[in-house]
Amino acid sequence: MDTTVAIELAVNGTPVGRRVEPRLCLADFLRYDLELTGTHVGCEHGVCGACTVRVDGALVRACLMLAVQADGCRVETIEGVSGTGEVSDLQQAFAEANALQCGFCTPGMLLTAHEILQREPGADPARIRLALSGNYCRCTGYQAIVDAVHRVGGARGRETR
Amino acid sequence: MKPAPFVYHRPASLPDALALLERYGAEGRVLAGGQSLVPALNMRLATPGALIDINRIPGLDEIRLGAEGLVLGALARLDAVERSPLVAAHAPLIAQALPHVAHLAVRTRSTVGGGIAHADPAAELPACLVALGGTVRALSRRGSREIGAAEFFRGVCTTALGPGEVLTAVVVPRLAPGWRSRFDELARRHGDYALVALAAHARVADGTLAEARLVLAGVGATPVRAARAEAALAGRRMDAAALDAAARALAEELDPPSDVHASAALRRHLAGVLLRRAVRGLLEA
Ligand SMILES: Cc1cc2nc3c(=O)[nH]c(=O)nc-3n(C[C@@H](O)[C@H](O)[C@H](O)COP(=O)(O)OP(=O)(O)OC[C@H]3O[C@@H](n4cnc5c(N)ncnc54)[C@H](O)[C@@H]3O)c2cc1C
Ligand code: FES
Ligand code: FES
Numbered sequence: 001m002d003t004t005v006a007i008e009l010a011v012n013g014t015p016v017g018r019r020v021e022p023r024l025c026l027a028d029f030l031r032y033d034l035e036l037t038g039t040h041v042g043c044e045h046g047v048c049g050a051c052t053v054r055v056d057g058a059l060v061r062a063c064l065m066l067a068v069q070a071d072g073c074r075v076e077t078i079e080g081v082s083g084t085g086e087v088s089d090l091q092q093a094f095a096e097a098n099a100l101q102c103g104f105c106t107p108g109m110l111l112t113a114h115e116i117l118q119r120e121p122g123a124d125p126a127r128i129r130l131a132l133s134g135n136y137c138r139c140t141g142y143q144a145i146v147d148a149v150h151r152v153g154g155a156r157g158r159e160t161r
Numbered sequence: 162m163k164p165a166p167f168v169y170h171r172p173a174s175l176p177d178a179l180a181l182l183e184r185y186g187a188e189g190r191v192l193a194g195g196q197s198l199v200p201a202l203n204m205r206l207a208t209p210g211a212l213i214d215i216n217r218i219p220g221l222d223e224i225r226l227g228a229e230g231l232v233l234g235a236l237a238r239l240d241a242v243e244r245s246p247l248v249a250a251h252a253p254l255i256a257q258a259l260p261h262v263a264h265l266a267v268r269t270r271s272t273v274g275g276g277i278a279h280a281d282p283a284a285e286l287p288a289c290l291v292a293l294g295g296t297v298r299a300l301s302r303r304g305s306r307e308i309g310a311a312e313f314f315r316g317v318c319t320t321a322l323g324p325g326e327v328l329t330a331v332v333v334p335r336l337a338p339g340w341r342s343r344f345d346e347l348a349r350r351h352g353d354y355a356l357v358a359l360a361a362h363a364r365v366a367d368g369t370l371a372e373a374r375l376v377l378a379g380v381g382a383t384p385v386r387a388a389r390a391e392a393a394l395a396g397r398r399m400d401a402a403a404l405d406a407a408a409r410a411l412a413e414e415l416d417p418p419s420d421v422h423a424s425a426a427l428r429r430h431l432a433g434v435l436l437r438r439a440v441r442g443l444l445e446a
Pocket of ligand 1: 190191198271275277278279286
């Protein structure tokens with residue numbers, strides 16, 4: 001018996017149609033069905049932040065959303081925002097500040113950091129640290145990440161002034 | 162791990178959702194934000210036969226000020242509630258509590274209805290709803306009813322909702338003149354469930370707390386109202402001796418659990434710390 005469900009969505013601007021098992025989470029759909037492996041899967045219960053993506057503009061955990069729930073939605077992954085250059089300043093700052101080592105947490109960190117800076121352009125290091133507390137990094141010790149995000153926040157502020 | 166297989170339904174209306182719940186009985190589960198249910202599915206702590214996804218039912222996400230008070234629809238997302246000027250003005254306790262719930266990418270999906278229906282004993286929203294004297298609106302094929310927050314929470318993740326019943330909204334009474342709120346909690350890490358949380362709501366008059374409602378999370382199976390500490394505060398000048406007496410009354414009336422996160426003694430101590438902070442905050446504000 002075919003238990004799959006048809007879904008249609010836009011992933012990084014490209015229309016996608018597939019049949020999926022209802023129990024397939026969005027993160028596994030992106031990774032295995034679409035081979036967009038920049039979305040990482042660490043804990044599968046919402047704690048580590050490695051799977052963070054955007055759905056209809058909102059930051060979400062792709063491990064806690066079913067692929068069927070993304071039917072009709074606009075999904076953006078790290079591949080998408082890298083392609084558009086939306087986070088290129090953050091990516092460069094991460095490289096310069098040594099804010100990544102193994103890189104496992106980096107896609108989720110970049111998407112979360114970008115959202116923080118959009119909501120609170122002048123966020124100070126304490127606010128940035130608080131907002132990133134839902135994203136685990138097992139390598140860097142976080143200081144370099146907070147530095148990089150803070151630096152970009154300042155640079156973006158100077159640009160718009 | 163991955164979830165066990167289930168059938169997925171996405172009803173477009175409340176009557177359709179109720180019919181599906183009736184059809185599946187104990188095998189059916191409402192899926193709202195999924196931020197508690199999907200982890201349980203992933204870990205196979207929950208293995209329902211059918212998920213009834215209510216996310217696309219129109220009108221359930223309202224945040225509205227009505228004659229009865231502030232109405233928060235079951236599907237109002239915590240991120241939207243946190244940023245709502247209506248909530249800031251009419252339920253400041255909830256506005257203060259929400260930044261403590263999980264993290265941004267979890268709050269964008271988490272719903273008011275899910276947070277109340279899930280009834281985690283350490284959760285912030287249930288404590289706020291009890292402190293504010295709110296009500297829960299529930300709907301089933303038998304009709305609708307309103308349940309007072311104090312009667313709604315029955316045990317660990319157990320509520321007054323019956324089989325086939327869906328939570329449609331919660332209602333918080335309008336903020337009465339002179340009433341102020343303070344929410345604070347202590348957790349191991351920001352965004353974790355609280356070790357202890359205190360939702361304090363009080364009427365301030367002549368530099369005293371004329372009436373106080375104190376509700377704690379993380380210290381019992383449900384939100385716990387601290388009636389003796391409330392009495393110890395009511396109408397007193399809050400000098401050091403009075404604060405000590407209130408903290409002592411609170412420690413005596415609480416019977417918190419010991420678990421891997423904290424001992425009962427630590428939780429009792431932290432409750433006193435939160436009480437002192439809340440009293441100071443309420444009187445200063
Ligand atoms: C990493 C992480 C940290 C968290 N930290 C906190 C925290 O600090 N404090 C906190 O309070 N919560 C926390 N949560 C959980 C919180 O965010 C949940 O989302 C919330 O408790 C459940 O809401 P939901 O909308 O996601 O519900 P779901 O997960 O969809 O549902 C939860 C339960 O409620 C039932 N249900 C949902 N909606 C209805 C309805 N309208 N009618 C009847 N039944 C319904 C479901 O059937 C299910 O049994 C955390 C979650 C994560 C992933
Ligand atoms: S894999 Fe989704 S939060 Fe960890
Ligand atoms: S760089 Fe390795 S987990 Fe963050």
